[in-house]
Amino acid sequence: MQRAKALRISPVGVRGIVGPGLTVTHALDFAAAFGTLLATDGPVLLGRDPRSSGNMLRAAATSALLACGRDVIDLGIVSTPVIQHAIRRRNAAGGISLGASHNAAEWNALKFLGPAGTYLASSEAGELLDIYHLKKFAFVDWHQIGKLSTADDAIETYLDDLERVFDFARLRQFRVVVDCCNGTSSTILERVRERFAWPLILINARLEGAAFAHEPETSARMVGSQLGPLIQPLAADAGFLFDADADRVACATSRGEALSEELILPLVADGQLAKFPGRLVLTNLSTTALVDEVARRRGGEVIRVPVGRQAAIDALSGYRPEQIALAGEGTGAIMLPQFRFVYDGIAAMLMVLTIMADRGQALHEIAGSFPRYSMLKGEVPLKQMRIPQLYSELRDAFGHQGRADTLDGLRVDWPEQWFHVRVSQTEPLVRVICEAQGDPPQALFDGLMEQVRRLA
Amino acid sequence: MSKREHLLKIGVSGIRGVVGGFLTPGLACEFAQAFGTYVEQGRVVLGRDTRSSGEMLENAVTAGLLAAGCEVIQVGVLPTPTIQMYVAAIGAAGGIALTASHNPPEYNALKLFNHAGLFFNHYERAELLDLYHQSDFYQATNEEMRGVQVHADRPMALHLERVLRHVDLDLIRARRFRVALDGVNGAGSRMSVHFLRDVLGCDLHAISVDPTQVFPREAEPRPDTLGDLAALVRREHCDIGFGQDPDGDRLAVCDETGHVIDNDDVLALVSDAALERVEGDVVVNLTTSSVIDAVAARHGRRVFRTPVGEANVVEGMQSVRTAIGGEGSNGGVIFPSVHLCRDSYTGMAFLLNRLASSPGTVSERVAALPSFFRRSGKVAFEHGRLGPLMQSLEAAYPDADTNRSDGLKLTFADGWIHVRASNTEPLLRIAAEATTAARAEQLQSAVERLLRG
Known part of the structure; x- marks a missing residue:
């Protein structure tokens, strides 16, 4: 079991503990499959986070792509969103981001990006896996082999894109502390400091290969223990914490309180809907009902999709960008239409600061203006594989008078509370989430957990 | 006649083949990982010639060496002897040159050197091949992973x-x-x-x-x-x-x-x-x-x-x-x-x-050098053909000095004959040399006559 957990191959890519799980052969074969899959002309961009194993993965991916006849442009140590922006700007055929975002340093991963700079749709990802498993790669003859080059302007052009949307001169008023968690956000924010003369206070800003100062997890718990205590001594207006590849963010108020990671999405939705009234907010079935409340107030609409990035990516492709206010999850990962849907923690941070500037309010005041919701989360090991029965029995036991949704497990909504029970896609677990306005729905949660333990 | 095309050869002289379908990045990477396992996570010097597949293989080999926990010293495009000397000079654990030497451009190969910057000897080659075939490579964790250094000018100097x-x-x-x-x-x-x-x-x-x-x-x-x-x-x-x-x-x-x-x-x-x-x-x-x-x-x-x-x-x-x-x-x-x-x-x-x-x-x-006359030829190699040829040659020239360390060499007072199997190609090579052109011709045609049986 321990060994199986060290490697995960899924439509989103391949992820594992380097050595016992993820090996150079996986990286090489996956990159070769990607080189074989790509249909459009153009180079393939590579970027990596600072993990030591990134060098090895970069060399493997480079070799396989060159062998497939693709030119490779190495962007160096950059965040996933920076790669995604660069793919569009350079009309590249695609890109590979080498980095394990919120996982610990011993992990690494390959994430595949298509010609629009977005993650692969399920159908493309499925084909990638098929090619990988068949191991029939489209290697070219000696005279067609690709060439490798490097580019060091990706962060600068990424900042050009951000500057078109955000007013840095105005955001500069805020005194902001950022915990970079030794990841790629530091290389971007160092440049923001210089280019926009914005004295951001960066901690854990050194790129580290072997071990991070703490796990790069964007949670309220991590903010509370690491970043929170620094805010008041530094007299900062807000604090932000990024994962290693800067696609997720968590934040703290000027009082040093961690804001729940669940609050980022409603907060940014509020700001986006104020700007684009009536648009859609795309999120998953496990995200707080506060987002529905925010949408109701602003005249927007919430679309719920199954949990997991893949479902969000697939759902987004069915809408025009101007229909969407934002898309995201309760993990602090959000995507904005202004940047054509890239999970981007830096953009989320700038969005939160813009809302503070627009309203002239502190973060705790804005958060305090929302009605209070309380969420309880639990998990139960899955032993019996009677998953459909689990859902139907729960529905019989708890579903009275509620509105049931079976798109991803079972979600039941009542006017003032809801629950969502689903089997994890990544681990043999049943996840239970309940939320209510006001105080936590302890009785509902305890009842659900008891039933799930019995049935799981 | 052997009708197989020899587009890939993994053997005692390393790994050599036609790039594309045969010498793939995966093969090069695995071989490098075996090499990295063999040299026990030491420093490895890596250089190459100018073939279009060089950069691709350089990355494949770098990946394999890093995965085995080696530190990689990339010296870029350099002559093989320069790479060999540099291995010894910096006290590296070994070296790899990516070059198919005088072979056509569609070929490439991994030439392997020990810590002294010398070609692997018989024992080293056999041990490495065993490791490669067992596929039991060292898999370094993130913490053990070492980096790549680029040494650009020092090796040439x-x-x-x-x-x-x-x-x-x-x-x-x-x-x-x-x-x-x-x-x-x-x-x-x-x-x-x-x-x-x-x-x-x-x-x-x-x-x-x-x-x-x-x-x-x-x-x-x-x-x-x-x-x-x-x-x-x-x-x-x-x-x-x-x-x-x-x-x-x-x-x-x-x-x-x-x-x-x-x-x-x-x-x-x-x-x-x-x-x-x-x-x-x-x-x-x-x-x-x-x-x-x-x-x-x-x-x-x-x-x-x-x-x-x-x-x-x-x-x-x-x-x-x-x-x-x-x-x-x-x-x-x-x-x-x-x-x-x-x-x-x-x-x-x-x-x-x-x-x-x-x-x-x-x-x-x-x-001013003494002149010798040389005739040489090659015929397609067939399994089982060299032995009988050696026997009949020796019988035909019972008085010659014989050397059997590589095929058969017969030495006379005024010349010699040497028949052997090529190390790199499916060929039987024949050479004859003598102090006069006529004698060289005579020796060579004698061998060819015996070959025809």
């Missing part, structure tokens, strides 16, 4: 400095030789221009010295592939012309009349120069011309013969006190005081030093 210790630089520079060079757009292109023009002060006329371009001629430097060099020598009235192969270990030489000299005579001339300066005997392969015996005898030295192949000659050189060695027919000079490897730069420097220190043109010096 180190190599040239070693060569220069053995020649009289001022003497060569004072002559300002007119020199022609055909670098085949290979790994030595930049270095050879720098060496001949800037260091040795020659008036250099160079062609095919752009490492970004493909090989403009067949990669092996032979009389029939060096027509452009010969023409250049005549047009520019050069004193001498040098032709290299893509990885700068082999050297062909053209005299001032535009005649490409026989490789055995090149070895003889360089050996003559070397024996003048250093003590020790001569080690060559079995197929090297007897002209080397005459040169060695002139200096009172012995000649030892080994099976064909650089690794074999080097092993032979390690077992006696050797002044110089080489493989005549292949155009390789091995001067151990510089390094135990085939090195075109040592060859060039010694020949220019010789031209500067004593009177006579290149053609006059060649004419």
